[in-house]
Amino acid sequence: MSGVEIRGTLVIDGERCKGCELCIPACPPAVLRMSEARNGSGYAYPELLPGCTGCGACLMVCPDFCFEVYRYDEPIVLEGGTP
Amino acid sequence: MSDDLRVIQTDSPPAEGACRTQGFGSPLQLSEEHDLCPGCGEPVALRAILDAVETLDLAQRAIGVVGIGCYTALTSLIDLDLIQALHGRAPSVATGAKRMRPDSLLFTLQGDGDMVNEGLQEVIHAAARGENVTCILLNNGVFGETGGHMTATTVLGQRTKNSLEGRDAAYHGHPILIADLLSRLGGAGYVARASVHDAPGVARARRYLERAFESQMKGEGFSFVEILTMCPTGWFVPTAEGPGYLDDVLAPIHQLGELKRDGALVEPD
Amino acid sequence: MSAATSRRLMEGSEAIAEAAIAAGCRFFAGYPMTPFTELLEHLARRLPEEGGTCINAESEIEAIGMAWGAAATGARAATGSTGQGLSLMQESLSEITRAEIPLVVFNMARGQGDYFQATRGGGHGDYRHIVLAPIDASEAVAHTQLAFDLADRWRHPVLVMGDYLLAHTSEAVAVERVAFDPQPSKDWAVDGSLGGSGRSRNLNPIGMEKGSKGIDPDRFWRRLQEKQDRIEAAEPRHETFATEDAELVVVAYGTVARFARYVVQELRAEGAKVGLFRPITLWPFPSEALAACTAGATRVACLEQNAGQMIDDVRLAVLGRAPVVPIGGISTDPAGFGIGRLLDAAVVRGRVEAALAGRELDTGVVV
Numbered sequence: 001m002s003g004v005e006i007r008g009t010l011v012i013d014g015e016r017c018k019g020c021e022l023c024i025p026a027c028p029p030a031v032l033r034m035s036e037a038r039n040g041s042g043y044a045y046p047e048l049l050p051g052c053t054g055c056g057a058c059l060m061v062c063p064d065f066c067f068e069v070y071r072y073d074e075p076i077v078l079e080g081g082t083p
Numbered sequence: 084m085s086d087d088l089r090v091i092q093t094d095s096p097p098a099e100g101a102c103r104t105q106g107f108g109s110p111l112q113l114s115e116e117h118d119l120c121p122g123c124g125e126p127v128a129l130r131a132i133l134d135a136v137e138t139l140d141l142a143q144r145a146i147g148v149v150g151i152g153c154y155t156a157l158t159s160l161i162d163l164d165l166i167q168a169l170h171g172r173a174p175s176v177a178t179g180a181k182r183m184r185p186d187s188l189l190f191t192l193q194g195d196g197d198m199v200n201e202g203l204q205e206v207i208h209a210a211a212r213g214e215n216v217t218c219i220l221l222n223n224g225v226f227g228e229t230g231g232h233m234t235a236t237t238v239l240g241q242r243t244k245n246s247l248e249g250r251d252a253a254y255h256g257h258p259i260l261i262a263d264l265l266s267r268l269g270g271a272g273y274v275a276r277a278s279v280h281d282a283p284g285v286a287r288a289r290r291y292l293e294r295a296f297e298s299q300m301k302g303e304g305f306s307f308v309e310i311l312t313m314c315p316t317g318w319f320v321p322t323a324e325g326p327g328y329l330d331d332v333l334a335p336i337h338q339l340g341e342l343k344r345d346g347a348l349v350e351p352d
Numbered sequence: 353m354s355a356a357t358s359r360r361l362m363e364g365s366e367a368i369a370e371a372a373i374a375a376g377c378r379f380f381a382g383y384p385m386t387p388f389t390e391l392l393e394h395l396a397r398r399l400p401e402e403g404g405t406c407i408n409a410e411s412e413i414e415a416i417g418m419a420w421g422a423a424a425t426g427a428r429a430a431t432g433s434t435g436q437g438l439s440l441m442q443e444s445l446s447e448i449t450r451a452e453i454p455l456v457v458f459n460m461a462r463g464q465g466d467y468f469q470a471t472r473g474g475g476h477g478d479y480r481h482i483v484l485a486p487i488d489a490s491e492a493v494a495h496t497q498l499a500f501d502l503a504d505r506w507r508h509p510v511l512v513m514g515d516y517l518l519a520h521t522s523e524a525v526a527v528e529r530v531a532f533d534p535q536p537s538k539d540w541a542v543d544g545s546l547g548g549s550g551r552s553r554n555l556n557p558i559g560m561e562k563g564s565k566g567i568d569p570d571r572f573w574r575r576l577q578e579k580q581d582r583i584e585a586a587e588p589r590h591e592t593f594a595t596e597d598a599e600l601v602v603v604a605y606g607t608v609a610r611f612a613r614y615v616v617q618e619l620r621a622e623g624a625k626v627g628l629f630r631p632i633t634l635w636p637f638p639s640e641a642l643a644a645c646t647a648g649a650t651r652v653a654c655l656e657q658n659a660g661q662m663i664d665d666v667r668l669a670v671l672g673r674a675p676v677v678p679i680g681g682i683s684t685d686p687a688g689f690g691i692g693r694l695l696d697a698a699v700v701r702g703r704v705e706a707a708l709a710g711r712e713l714d715t716g717v718v719v
Contacts, residue, residue, distance in 0.1 A: 012093040013107065016115065020122035020315075020322035026282050043121070048091045056105050057282035063126040065108040065115035070101040111548055113563040142547035148421065159560055162549070164542040166424045167556040168417070169447055175414040179421030179429065180542070182405045183379055187544040205417070208410040 003077040008054015011068040012046055019043030023058040023067070032058060050078045109133035111142055111162045118156060120227075122322030124312025124329075125154045127279040128221050128288065129161070129192075131310070135292035136163065136188065141300070145188040146180055148173040150202070152194035153227045171202025174209035177216045188296055190217040196226045199235040199261050206265065206307075213270025213304035217295045220261065220307070223314035224333055231317030235259045238336040242319065258336065262309045266342040272303035274343040278311035278334060280326035291341065303346065311337060359524040364489040364514060368458065369394035370527040371496035372430060377456070378404035379422035379429035381415040387516040387689060388434045388460035412437035416444040416457075423448075423455045424555050426541030428500050432458030432512075435466035438474070445509060446475030450557035450576060452540070454503035456496075457481075457511045460519040463683070463690025464608060467661035470511050471635040478573060480580060482510040482587060483634040485606040487613075489523045494530055501532040506583055507540070513634065516689045517607040583636060590638035591630045594620050595645040598627030600708050603642065603666050604655040605631045608680070611700045612655050618701065624708055634662070639669035649674050653707040656680040657694055679703040679713055 017039060023032050023046050031051040034044040045066070046058070054071035096103065108115045111133040119126060136145050145163045149155055151170040158165055168176040173191035181189040198206050198220050206218055225243050226232040233243040233250060236258050240249040250258070266274040273295050277288035288310050295306035311333050313325035320328050341349045362370075368391055372380070380399055382392040392408070399406040405422075409415035415431045422429035433441065438459050448455050459466060470483045482502055486492035492514060499510040546552040554562055559572030593616060595601055604612035609630045616628040629645055631638050646652050652674050654663040660678050667676045680703075683692025693699060706713050 008104075009091060009097055009101065010093050011096055013115075014093075018121035018322075020325075022122060022313075022322070022326065024323070025326070047087075048093050049089050050091060052091075054104060059105050059107075060130075060282045060285040061127060061279070063119065063121070063123045064117075065112070065126070065130075067105075068096070068103060068107050069105040070097055071104050072097070072101045074100065113550065114565075116565055118565060136547070143549075144544045145547050146425075146542050146544045155560075156565075158554060158556075159562055159564055162552045162562070163547040164544050164552050165554040165556075166421065166542055167451065167554060167558065167560065168420070169444060172413070172417045172420075172444065175409070175417030176421035176424070178407070178414075179379060179381065179418035179423070180425050181421070182407070182418075183422045183425040183427040183429075184543060204410060205414060208414065 003079050004050045006050055006052055006072065006076040006078055008052045008069060008071045010048050010052060010058070010070065012048065013066045014045035015039050016064050017043055017045035017066045018064050019045060020063060022061045022063065026057045026061040028055060028057055029053055109137060111137055112160050113162045114160050117160060119153055120316045122313055122315040122325045123153065124223065124279045124314065124325070125221050126157060127285060128310045128312050129154065129157050131279065131285055131288040132219060132292055133161070135289050135296055139293060139296055141188045141296060144186060145190070146184065148177040148180065148189070148191045150191070150193035150197035152197050154192060154194060154221055170197050172205060174202065174205040174214070174216070174218055178209055178214050181214065181216050188299060190219055192219050192221070194227070195220060195222040195224060195236040196234045199259050203235070207268070210265045210268045210271045210305040210307065215299055215302055215304055217299050217306040217308065220309040221312045222309050222337060223312045223317065225314055225317035227314045227317045231314070231319065236261065236337065238333060241332060243317070260337060262307060262342055265307050266348060271305045271307060271343055272346045273298040273306040275341040276309040276311070276337060276339050278329060278339055280311065280313060280329040309337070359526045361522050361524050363390065363520055363522045364492055364518040365390035365520070366394045367489040367493050367525045367527060368496050368514070369398055371493040373398055373402050374527055374529045375428065375497040375500040377428045377430050377500060378402065379419065379427050381407040381409045381418035381431050383409050383412045383415050383433065383437060385434050385437050387462065387519045388432055388437065388458065390519060391432055391458060391460060412440040413444065416441040419455055420444060420448050420453060423453045424542055426538040426543065430456040430458065432460065435459060435461045435469055438466065438469060442475035445481070446473070446477050446479065447557040449479045449481065449509055450477065451555045452507040453555060454507050455509045456499045456503050457509060458514060459511055460514045460516070461690065462516060462688055463692070464515070464606065464657040467634065467656065467658060470513055471637070478577060480635045482506070482508060482583060483513055484510065485513040485632060485634050486518065487607060487610050487630065489518065489521065489525045492518060493525060493527050497530040502587065504535050506579065508583065513606060515607055516691055517695065587633055588636040588638040588641065589632035590641045591632060592645055593617070593628040595627030595629060597625055597648070599625040599650045600653060600704070601627050601629050601646045601649045602653045602655055602704055603629045603631070603662070605634060605662065608655060608657050608695070611695060611697055614697050615701045615704050619704060626704060626708060637665045637669070639665070642666065642669040643671070646670050646674055651707060651710065652676045653679045653704065655700065655703070657683055657690060657692065677707055677713070679707050
């Protein structure tokens, strides 16, 4: 039984996002992907998958200030891991 | 909302057991809303600047002098005292302000068209005078605000709206490598070139900005940080390809790194 | 309060420099150019003695940029040049006016060819500057101090129009500090102190405001125009001599008016019904006063050392109630500094007499 350790999480303002995708390759654990859905302006926006480390790289490269970064006091281990 | 069960809910903060480490914008921002293009590097650079001011606890001593370019639209977000200058003229405006407020942190914010085209003489003389200010250049190699036209920093071969087949040395002339030029002037104490095309680049930009500001506060003379920024609109590339374009096209010519520190030229690695 | 009440022989440039310092000017930047150069020289020597700064700028464009930055911090700051250098500064002057930054600018002009530049804004956009035109060094001392007072009071640039004669003529002058009403606080000035407070400032010439996207130039420009309307109503200044029963009113400004005043006094003593109207502010032009004191005149004569610029404002004030004739003209020395044969009481007298007699003048020929 493998698990995914989650050390951090994000609040993502998907409505403000302009869909530039700069955050996708910037994420070291590669747990961001673009949505299939569109926001009110018609842009895809990032979604977070399990495995965030709370490093803030997404926030650093985001031109539209769409990320707020949180770090868990104790890492959460999500059982089941990646399918 | 995705129906993929793995997607984590990111609409609101975690209920408990977590602390916020970074907010949407800098604490020195009044708002996060702006109308710059998707994938623009300038808001990223702005945040790096505000982070450097915040880290050094200089917010209540900072005066920014802003040129004219896309980034001008960001000034409404900045919670620092600002003077809006003319295109090209920020270094002399900063000079007068710094002479009257010698204890302040005085920085300029200019683009490549502003600083290296229209106002080249201003920044050169400010550097040569050893004016104790920090000039910050957001260099994307194009006039972004007009829609992607050639500037003095456009690299050879780069396609712009008025160099459609690519900048040709014989026809359009050569780019000016402004950080390299300024580093050779006696009055310049700190000169560096950074980028914001990836997270390590942004971290480096912050570090250079902090060093430049520290240099100014120590009275070491003119300091200069050039930041390469993405302009996918003006480069005619998809936003996701902006960082790669910066890395492949601009950075080999406008090379990243510190050029001068403590008044001494830094030898290339 | 200055104790300086004794007169000293000094050229106009030095008198202006001392007056600027008396007014609290602590920043100056300029680029040498005849006949402005000596003002820069005096301030370069004197300002550091007073704890101020004078920068020998790399161009007039940088000179006004530096003065812009200094004034933006709330310091009393000035720059200057001659008309040619002022041309280079116009882009900044336009923006400084719109950013409502108080700046004093000296034009040590070559003759009076810069009247339009001074009074029509000079650069881009809808604006005018306050323009003071001293007749001699003593008045220049008063005007220089008034310029700093008006600039701060209105948050508006003020131009002091001098010329070669004013700048280079030595006269016995007392630089006495002029007392003015208290000024409003300069809480608009940037000092860096409000960073992170949510109330930080932006001295902005295009109407951008903190915290809101976009601008409203229509509202912004209307607000500035409303201020200029108030300046136009409040600040016209003029001087008259013997205009009450004058059949001929001579209109002249600056050092040229000094010749006119001498000639009008001389002719009055001889019984001629001639008077002098001297605009002290070229903008706002004292139109109402000129209209009032030419109401009974049969003729108005405009003496200016150019091809005819102020005469437009004179005609707009007189509005056809009397003929307005030019009695000045282009008149300069071989170097082009504006010291022409017109600047001679005998020549001016001949022209005023011709106007009195209703004779046509060829203003292209100095007789």
